[in-house]
Amino acid sequence: MAGGTWEQTNRPVLPGLYMNFQAAAASAIQAGSRGTVVVPVKANWGPAGTFVEVGSEAAIGQIFAANALDNGTAYASLKLALLGGPKKLLAYRVTGETAKAASLVLKDGSDADVLQLTAKYPGDRANGFYVTIQPGVIDNTKHEVRLFEGNKMLYALLTADISAAALAEQINADESNLWITAQAVGDGTGTVATVSGAAFNGGVSGNESIANADYIALQAALEGQTFDVLALDHAADASLLASFAAWVKRVRSEGKPVMAVFGGSSADDTSASAAQKAAARSLTLNHEGVINVGTGVRLGDVDYSSAQTSAYVAGLIAGQRLNESTTYAATPFDDVTRKWTRAEQEQAVQNGVFIFIHDGRQVKALRGVNTLVTPESGQNNAWKKIRSIRVMDAINTDLQRSAEDSYIGKVNNTEEGRLALISAMKSYLGLLAQSNVIEASGYDVVLDPAYYGDSPVFKPEADQVYLQWNVKLTDVMEQLFGTFYVQ
The missing domain is CATH 2.60.40.4290 (Immunoglobulin-like)
Structure with a gap:
């Protein structure tokens, strides 16, 4: 499925729908058809090197075993992902070169x-x-x-x-x-x-021999898999995080709008410099498609690192409706492993760190931000919000699929054909407006005036259509300011 972004000086070669979201938007809604999470895991049993759907906590034990023997991460990571509420959860068991069947x-x-x-x-x-x-x-x-x-x-x-x-x-x-x-x-x-x-004897899990290369090899398999959010099952070192961040940036530019969620170790989460360490990760990652979790959580009598908690965040993001936000989203956790000060919380929001807080009643996410600290040309602060990116990704994916299924290679590039394409896309945006994903008075689809009209700047080829979307996304209330007068 070809697609992605395009530039005037670097036009794509493959047939497909190429989207350019220029700054003018902000948030989203609509649920249901999206929401697939992928989590690579380590285990001492279960299918390796393939994607396996996991639908319940009981299924984790049936497929991978309900324990953490041999440094296994399957049970904890997949359980946390399910708590987030994704529509679909896919596990991928990673094994090292020493893995062997008994x-x-x-x-x-x-x-x-x-x-x-x-x-x-x-x-x-x-x-x-x-x-x-x-x-x-x-x-x-x-x-x-x-x-x-x-x-x-x-x-x-x-x-x-x-x-x-x-x-x-x-x-x-x-x-x-x-x-x-x-x-x-x-x-x-x-x-x-x-x-x-x-x-039986001779069985080796192979978890001790797993290297970064084994996780990087997963990236090729992911490109052929349909999913929305990826979470790693451990606190990866800087080089592995950089590799996955680069992969996310590349595939998003090629039309695969996925997100990835990472975190740190328990030691990082509970250190006196936890806020600085988390901020440093976000600064290195710095992309709208990557989320960095900075706090660990406690569920019952078990503490989970921010890296483990990334699976929950991935499930939460994937499971939400497009008109929902992770900001102040309530969680099932009992506490956080380290409480951040007010100043540290403010730094987290500014530095692109996704954290959890305990407000005295419950544990909830603070603000739904990704790691984008410095927006690029054509981006604004909306690109720093998880909700905004989900909506833009959803619109991109839906319009691309519709164009491929019904228009590309099927409809003549005439005025009538272009009007039919525009009408269909307006109808789609109208449905989003009815669901309050976008503002009803703030959307339109037109032929890009730079390519059409009396004196276009550029002349399209016979098989090219250039469209311009004008969309104003909705957002949730996140900051309320009031003035009280006492008489």
């Missing part, structure tokens, strides 16, 4: 290897798996194959044929088997001997 080789009656069982996913968790193969209790002409983890039975198979080849075929074809694969060893004619508690 396995077990079963023998026949003569102690020869005949069947290899291998965990479906790499990780240390499968080292706790064990297998029993015994004659059936009710029908001893059949055998029961059972897979256990601790005292819990994960999988069972009742079969009359325990030859290696037949058993491998049955295990691999069984849709209820979510745990292991089987392969006959040798000629596959051997009969598997009965065993009790044969343990």
Whole structure:
């Protein structure tokens, strides 16, 4: 899907809808169809190197295991993302080069290897798996194959044929088997001997060997995935943050309007210089598509760093309606790990740091700002607000999709065709106006007068259409000023 921004001196080559948002706007609304979050995670079990949808806290445990063994981040990060309320949550397990699946080789009656069982996913968790193969209790002409983890039975198979080849075929074809694969060893004619508690071994999670390069490799996969907000599962070092920030800037300029949310370590969050450290991150990132969380939070008796909390912020951003704002958004948290002073809070807003505060009643976000500290040419202060960027992204995405589906390559570039395109886009903006995303009296779509009219500055090619959007975005009340007179 081609698209993105364009400049008069650097026009795109690929066919597509190219948008140029010049300063004149501000906020948004409308919900529902958007809201996908991606979180890369580390775990000791679960599919690796692929996107997996996670719909509930229970699903986290089923897919990745409900623990943080081997420095796993899946459970905490995905739980926090779900608390934010995204429409859809995608997890991507990152593994290092040492990751390996646990396995077990079963023998026949003569102690020869005949069947290899291998965990479906790499990780240390499968080292706790064990297998029993015994004659059936009710029908001893059949055998029961059972897979256990601790005292819990994960999988069972009742079969009359325990030859290696037949058993491998049955295990691999069984849709209820979510745990292991089987392969006959040798000629596959051997009969598997009965065993009790044969343990898997050799599984390695690979989390310790994960390097920045493993996360950077994720960027290529992300380009082929449809999503809205990305959060990292740990406090990345400056070089990795710079890499992801550069990636966000590039793909946004190419027509993929995604956001990324980052944070810092627990040590940074609770240090005396927490405000300065957070501000330094934002100053380095400095982009409307990147959000920097500066405070950690407490939920129950567990403290989460600002980096972990970034998953919650990503879910919150993705789950909101376009007419909602993260400013003063209430959260489920019990406290923050460090309370910022009034002066530090003011600095956070000015320095592009997204923080949480405890107002004496609840924990809430202070102000919905991104890391854009110094707007570029063509931008104004609206570009510093998360809500404004979401609305501009939504309009960009919707109009681009509509143009590709119904106009590009399908409608002749005549006056009638251009008027039909303008009419359709006005109708779309009218729906946004009805929802108070934009002001009803402040929008229009016209042919760009620089390219059309009696004396255009530039002459379009036969297959080019230049449009001008004039939109005034709405915003929420964030600062109320009152004067009280006492008589």
